[in-house]
Amino acid sequence: MSTDVSVILLLALSGFLAGGAYSLWKTTRPLAIALAVCAVLAAGGAIAWGIG
Numbered sequence: 001m002s003t004d005v006s007v008i009l010l011l012a013l014s015g016f017l018a019g020g021a022y023s024l025w026k027t028t029r030p031l032a033i034a035l036a037v038c039a040v041l042a043a044g045g046a047i048a049w050g051i052g
């Protein structure tokens with residue numbers, strides 16, 4: 001798998017996790033925070049992988 005595909009997949013995963021965090025914010029805040037942290041980590045990994 002090429003680097004570009006990996007970066008795009010990580011960014012897609014980040015968006016999916018961020019959407020889940022947004023939808024869970026009113027009902028289950030601890031899970032929403034955990035999903036938001038995972039989204040930030042996925043986005044950061046995608047950016048680092050894309051730059052490097």
